[in-house]
Amino acid sequence: MTAGPADDVWAHVVGQPAAVAELRAAVADPAVMTHAWLFTGPPGSGRSVAARAFAAALQCPTAGRHADGGTCHSCRTVLAGTHADVQAVVPEGLSIGVAEVRELVRIAGRAPSQGRWQVVLVEDADRMTEQAANTVLKMLEEPPARTVFLLCAPSLHPDDVPVTVRSRCRVVTLRTPSADAIADVLVRRDGFDPALAAWAAGAAGGHVGRARRLARDEAARLARKAVLDIPLSLVSLAACLDAADDLVSAAQEEADAAAAALDGAETEAVKASLGVGARGPGVAAASRGAGVLKELEKKQKSRATRLSRDSLDRALVDLAALYRDALVLHAAGDQAPPLAHPDRRADAEELARRIGAEGALRRIDALLACRTALEQNVKPRVAVEALTVALRLPA
């Protein structure tokens, strides 16, 4: 971590010295500033965190440098997502639609009201539909003078970002932060015990948010253990089907829990604003807002689907990493590079012994195929059952 305590806007950007230097230079010197930026990097590398920090530095009167280690009003509001001149799109559902983006473009056309820039931040720009991307493209082609676009996407692949958008953006590439950098920030910022922080950083595969969750949440640790216990348990068809069942229902439970926490309150809030259940004159004439509620329901359903898919995807990535460890150990033995799951070395060795390099590769392929299938809307249960059967250990 190169950012000192004086640069506290950047303090949350973990292990990205090169990117931070580039962004800082752009803030300091208007001549190297660009109107559109594209942040790419693997999941968990902190794309949106970096983009937000950049937005804060752009808006801050002192360019994000606060010698006393504190923050100013502008930085605080940007980081909290309440700054009037920073419009953030954080998709909770499966995609960012064209209607949402059109609204965004309308706002992007305004002059900044208090800050120095009008900042438009799109997290998960890869979730934009084709139409939405084209709408953004029009804005990128003729940008208003004081507007900055910050887009975040996992990669520059045309599946993620259309080439037309990509070619009009300056790309900031984030790398997977090292386990040391993650452990360091967990200890320094979140105050975790160093041993726990080191374990979580090693187990999270370079994902800062996941490392923090593993360090903080016992349930997350148990869920990870349950997933990583799967490969060695797949000795029969019944075990495969049970494992698939567990994976899918765990994902479903997670989505349900989130839905239970959010949906009811949201619906109540919307109903209250529509005046449902109110008494007094004029109530009967007021519209019941069925359309609004339906829209909300649709949004909630989309969010639930995404949550359960994300949870399943996390499990699949963890599994793939374990087979990768087996592959690495099979090939390199004791000189193996750092493992993705250092705490499951014994499991990986056992797997390497039983399925060999070819078996490990085949199983990684099956995992990737399953992720693709889930993206194509295949029923999770069907896709995961086919997967666990493909992962079954040889007799």
Place this chain on the structure above:
Amino acid sequence: MEPTSRLRVVVGEEELLRSRAVAAVRAAVLARNPQAEVHELAAAGLPPGQLADVLAPSLFGGHRLVVVTGVHEAAGALADALTGYAKAPDPDLTLVVVHAGGKRNEALLKAFRAAGAAVDECPKLTSAGDRAAFVRNEVRSSGGRISADAVAALVDAVGADLRALSAAAGQLVSDFGGSIDADAVARFHRGQAEVSGFTVAERVLVGDRAGSLEALRWALQRGVAHVLVADAIADGVRTAARVSSLASTNPGELARVLKMPPWKVKKAQAQSRGWSIEGLQQALRVAAELNADVKGAAASADYALERAIRRIVAIRAQTGRGSRVRSGR
């Protein structure tokens, strides 16, 4: 038996049977009292005052028949008025309430039953056997006879709609002068009216290539969505896999462990005969690919379904438990 009770409830989902029950009551009432007044009212939106009007004693005496249809849609006040009447029925009035089944206004039905109302149950005929019995009955009541294969062919071709079945049966009796056989049915009715994804899946799992492809074509012809067929196949394969992956063969125990209804377990057990574990594993993979294909991964969902069916049948034939016996012969 002649319907003579003065309070009657006609309840059930089957519209044809309900209207027949009402017609039978009407005929019986009119037979006994040719001068009877007949009132037929729909409960939805009926003001209780209007009901009171027809229930009140007539100035000129004489018997009255009041039929209130759709009481499941009755408003609270109307339901209360009906319940109130049931407690003190008029001896010169026959009241028939018609309820389309379900939970709505169940209390009303209970009150009528408690008051000693005669009940005509008109449940939906769900099983094929019931439908066949219905057809036989129809034919007999219009004075004809029908052979067993003709019944099966007619139910297959016409489907579950009782009105259509009844009309077809009546027509056949009048066309063929009483005796109906399979050829007679085939002259006017052919095809499969009720093909769902599950029909296809059943035939796929027992390894019937021609039958499953035929069922598939019928299903697609009838507009069954590709996704539903694919889901049914996937469900069939995974249920068979579930059932045969466990050591137990006791249906009750399997039903408990797998949290499935016993009939489904029994069906899956029958279907999983002839499958090997290896074959089921391969079939699970095909089903997953098919699921992606019908959701847009394949250029033609029709072809994807047909190909998957052929593959699953071939897998069963190659890896199945019976295959080695056959090849050894």
